[in-house]
Amino acid sequence: MDAILEVKNLSLIKSGKEIIKDFNISIERYSTSAVIGINGAGKSSLAYVLMGLKGYKPDKGRIYFDGKDITELSITERAQLGITLAWQTPSLFEGLTVKDYIQIGAKDKSLSIVKDALERVALDPSVYLHRIVDKSLSGGERKKVELAAVFAMHPKLAILDEPDSGVDTISVEKVMQLIKDFKKMGSTVLLITHRDRVAEIADKAFLMCAGQIIQQGAPKDVTAFFKNECTECNHKGMPVIKKELMKEEVK
Amino acid sequence: MATKIIDEYQAMMEAYEKSGGNVGEFENPNVPSIVISGNKVLGKNEVKGLIIEPTPTKDGVDVKITVKSGTKILYPMALCFGVIPKEGVQIINMEAVIEDNAGMNAISHCVFPNAEHIVHKMNYKIHIGKNSFFRYQEIHFHGEKGGVEVVPYTEGSVGENSLFVSTFTLKEGRVGKLDIKYDVDVMKKGKLELYSKVWAKGKDTVRIEEKGNLRGEESKALIKSRVVLQDEARSKVYSTVNGYAPYARGHVDCTEIVQDSAVAEAVPVVGVTNHLAKITHEAAIGSIDSKELETLESRGLSEEEAIKVVVGGLLK
Numbered sequence: 128m129d130a131i132l133e134v135k136n137l138s139l140i141k142s143g144k145e146i147i148k149d150f151n152i153s154i155e156r157y158s159t160s161a162v163i164g165i166n167g168a169g170k171s172s173l174a175y176v177l178m179g180l181k182g183y184k185p186d187k188g189r190i191y192f193d194g195k196d197i198t199e200l201s202i203t204e205r206a207q208l209g210i211t212l213a214w215q216t217p218s219l220f221e222g223l224t225v226k227d228y229i230q231i232g233a234k235d236k237s238l239s240i241v242k243d244a245l246e247r248v249a250l251d252p253s254v255y256l257h258r259i260v261d262k263s264l265s266g267g268e269r270k271k272v273e274l275a276a277v278f279a280m281h282p283k284l285a286i287l288d289e290p291d292s293g294v295d296t297i298s299v300e301k302v303m304q305l306i307k308d309f310k311k312m313g314s315t316v317l318l319i320t321h322r323d324r325v326a327e328i329a330d331k332a333f334l335m336c337a338g339q340i341i342q343q344g345a346p347k348d349v350t351a352f353f354k355n356e357c358t359e360c361n362h363k364g365m366p367v368i369k370k371e372l373m374k375e376e377v378k
Numbered sequence: 379m380a381t382k383i384i385d386e387y388q389a390m391m392e393a394y395e396k397s398g399g400n401v402g403e404f405e406n407p408n409v410p411s412i413v414i415s416g417n418k419v420l421g422k423n424e425v426k427g428l429i430i431e432p433t434p435t436k437d438g439v440d441v442k443i444t445v446k447s448g449t450k451i452l453y454p455m456a457l458c459f460g461v462i463p464k465e466g467v468q469i470i471n472m473e474a475v476i477e478d479n480a481g482m483n484a485i486s487h488c489v490f491p492n493a494e495h496i497v498h499k500m501n502y503k504i505h506i507g508k509n510s511f512f513r514y515q516e517i518h519f520h521g522e523k524g525g526v527e528v529v530p531y532t533e534g535s536v537g538e539n540s541l542f543v544s545t546f547t548l549k550e551g552r553v554g555k556l557d558i559k560y561d562v563d564v565m566k567k568g569k570l571e572l573y574s575k576v577w578a579k580g581k582d583t584v585r586i587e588e589k590g591n592l593r594g595e596e597s598k599a600l601i602k603s604r605v606v607l608q609d610e611a612r613s614k615v616y617s618t619v620n621g622y623a624p625y626a627r628g629h630v631d632c633t634e635i636v637q638d639s640a641v642a643e644a645v646p647v648v649g650v651t652n653h654l655a656k657i658t659h660e661a662a663i664g665s666i667d668s669k670e671l672e673t674l675e676s677r678g679l680s681e682e683e684a685i686k687v688v689v690g691g692l693l694k
Contacts, residue, residue, distance in 0.1 A: 178676055181668065202675040211676050218670045221604075221633075222691030231687065232677030280677065 130191075131156040131284060131315045132177070137188030139169075139176055139338075146172045148338040150188065154284075154317060159310050161318040161329035161346060163353055169338040170319045171215060174288045177317070178212040179205045192284065206232070209283030213290060215319070217273040220260045225250075225272050228260045233279040244275035247308060249301040266293040274305060278312075285309050288319040303328055323350040387413065387420045389462045393489035397519030397550060403456040411456040414439050416468055425451060428482070438469035438499075447477035447507070455482060460489035461496050464525070469499045474514075478507035478537070486516045493554070494525040504534030504542060504562070511541040517548075524552035524580050531559040536568040538594065545573040549693045553582035553611070560587070566594030566623075574603045575693040578611035578640070589618040592626035592655065599628040606689050607640035618647040621655025630659035635666055635692065637685075 132154040139147040146169050154160050164170050175183040177190065179202045190198045197205055211232065220228065229244055230236040242252040248271035258264060260272060270293045277285050290306065291299050306328055309316045318329055326332050332349035334342035334357070342352050390413055391401045403409045404421055410428050413421040417439055419432045427449025431442040445451060461468050476482060490496050506512050520526050528548070536542045546558060553576060564570045570590045578584050584607075590599035601617045619628035634642040646659035666688050674684035 178672075180672055202672055203678060203680050206676050206678040211678075214669075214673060218667065218673045220670060220688065220691050222694035223687065231674060231679065276677070 128153065129156045130154060131193060132317070133191040134177070135189050135191070137176065137190065138186045139172060139183060140186045141172070141182070146338050147176065147185070150339060152333060152340060154315060155331075156315055157310065157313065158331065159306065159316040159318065159329045161320055161326035161332040162335050163320055163323075163326045163332055163350065164335035165321060165357060168335045170321075170335055171288055172338075173335070174212055174286045174317075174319050177286055178202055178210065210286070211277055211280050211282045211284075212286045213273050213277040213288060215288040215292060216266075217269050219262055219264075219269070223260050224256065225258050225260055226256045228272065229276045229279045232276060234281055240279055244279040245272075247278060247301065247305050248272075248275045249298045250275065267295055267298070270294055271298065271302075274302065278305060278309065281312060282314055284315045284317065286317045286319065290318065290320070291322060291325055323354065326350050383418070383420065386415050386418070386462055389491075390415050390420065390458055390460055390489065393460060393462070393491040393519060394458045394487050396491065397487045397489055397517055399456065399458070399485070399487045399517075403453075404458075406453070409453045409456055410451060411458075412441065413458045414441075414460075414468075414470065416461055416466055425453075427451065427480075428455070435469070435471075437467045438471070440471045442473045442475070444475045445477060445480040445482045445510075445512075447480055449477075449480045451482040455484040457484060457486035458489065459486065459498070459500075460491075461498065462492060464492050464494040465496060467497045467499075469501070471501045473503045474505070474512065476504075476506045476510045476512045476540075479509045480507065481511040483513040484515070486514065487519065488516060488528070489519045490526045491519065491521050493521045494523050496525060497527045498529070500530040502530070502532040502534070504532060506534070506536045506540045506542055506568075508537045509539045510537060511543075513541075513543040515545045515547070518546075518550070520548070520551035520554060522551055524554045524582060526552075526554035527557075528554065529557045533561050535563040536565060536570055536597075538565045539567045540565075541569045541571075543571040543573075545575070547575045547693070549575060549577040552580055553578045553584060555582070556584045556586075558586045558588070561589045561591070563591045563593050564597040564599060567596045568594055569597070570599040572599075572601045574605070574615075576604070576613075577606045577689065577693055578608070578613060580609050580611065582607075582611040584611070584613035584615075586613070586615045586617070588616070590620070590628060592619065592621045592628055592657075593623055594626075595623045596625045596627075597623060598626070601628075601630045601632075603632045603634075603644075604692050605632075605634045605642065606637075606693060607634065607642055608637040609640060610638070611640045613640075613642045615642075615644045616647065617645070617659075618649070619657045619659075620649040620651070621657045622651050624652050624654035626652065626655040626657075628655075628657040630657075630661070632659075632661040633692065634663045635689065636663060637665065
């Protein structure tokens with residue numbers, strides 16, 4: 128396997144609690160992978176650790192991107208290597224237009240790239256280019272602008288944290304298509320989600336619980352496991368799972 | 379003597395251009411304009427329905443601007459005030475009268491490119507009649523030495539069903555010492571919008587005191603301040619909206635970004651003497667939101683570049 132991202136023995140402790148525990152994952156280049164799990168499983172924390180956020184420096188373990196150890200690199204340095212994150216709840220920016228926001232990270236800052244990215248998330252460029260990325264946008268609109276901005280970057284690795292949350296049902300199809308377009312464009316995608324539907328467009332899924340991967344494999348199998356077994360879990364720091372359902376590789 | 383005046387005009391135009399102005403406006407006969415350097419009126423252009431009456435004084439110029447009833451001035455008026463030498467005093471007493479059913483937009487550039495010790499006082503008296511509008515934008519361009527004391531005081535009244543919008547911007551060069559004061563009455567169905575955008579550095583000091591008095595039924599006011607402070611700069615922002623009349627609506631919105639050893643204070647004051655009036659406020663002081671910075675960094679910007687983007691947007 129040609130892995131673009133490898134995480135080895137990663138641990139993250141926040142406020143005395145081990146949010147991510149001895150975590151290992153390997154993501155194949157040009158693939159779409161999904162990390163699923165219930166709220167509080169550590170999925171977003173994993174995204175922040177991979178992006179290098181300041182409060183998310185791992186206490187243990189290493190992260191390798193394109194064969195290079197990036198554990199000590201800053202967010203900017205990671206972004207410049209080709210990693211980026213579409214935030215679950217994107218920030219608002221007073222005075223910054225949608226066009227400017229998308230162009231910030233885009234390698235090709237031409238207007239046609241910006242318009243193309245907006246159209247892919249069902250936002251009419253003639254309406255949205257000069258809108259401000261502030262509270263005048265609805266949560267769903269802001270989310271779509273975020274995805275468009277990440278798409279325009281043409282990243283090597285796009286981490287999409289709950290890409291469909293807050294997006295209206297009509298636009299969800301467009302978002303699903305966009306995720307597929309990332310792959311066509313040559314990006315590797317890591318989806319963070321708790322929705323089966325999103326996870327099932329991935330090539331591979333990982334089930335995360337209490338900071339650990341407890342199941343991995345074909346998305347349909349992993350989402351079925353998630354639906355059938357995780358609802359019984361008391362989620363008190365260690366996953367309660369039926370051992371016979373665990374795959375060999377997880378053991 | 380004539381050469382000296384031409385040189386002074388040229389220097390004013392250069393500074394005007396650096397502050398973002400288009401010097402071609404002063405050569406366009408359709409654009410009303412006035413250029414004042416120190417206490418000298420270097421240029422003036424009136425258009426139909428607009429009267430500009432400047433009177434030089436010892437330390438500045440008294441100017442009365444009148445937009446005649448029924449006149450809507452097509453092009454924004456261009457005003458250029460400033461002092462070219464390193465030291466000096468300029469006191470501008472400006473009375474703007476917008477008569478009934480009239481309106482004008484105006485952009486004023488105040489330029490002090492070489493300032494080491496300059497005092498610039500602007501005393502505005504604004505009278506807006508009924509069904510009229512006046513949008514006034516004041517952009518300052520100071521040098522990097524911080525030797526300017528800017529004191530713009532505005533008193534005025536916005537007539538029935540009229541609009542007054544004033545935007546004060548000082549983000550190029552050092553602020554020096556800034557002391558802004560507004561006190562504006564708003565009549566029935568009148569609307570007032572006051573915007574202040576300031577970027578203070580070094581040992582700059584900023585004081586903004588804005589007051590909107592909603593005296594007429596269904597009158598409205600928005601007072602919005604954006605102040606960015608770095609180094610050892612200090613600021614105090616006092617924003618007040620008083621609702622004296624039924625269905626008056628007002629909002630105060632103040633954001634101050636504080637970096638380094640800067641100190642900021644914001645006091646939003648909302649007062650209501652009529653139970654049918656409603657005034658709201660929001661104020662935020664703090665450092666730049668780390669998530670905003672991290673978002674921009676995740677697009678490849680350095681922290682310094684990300685700060686510039688956030689601050690630039692805030693003061694836009």
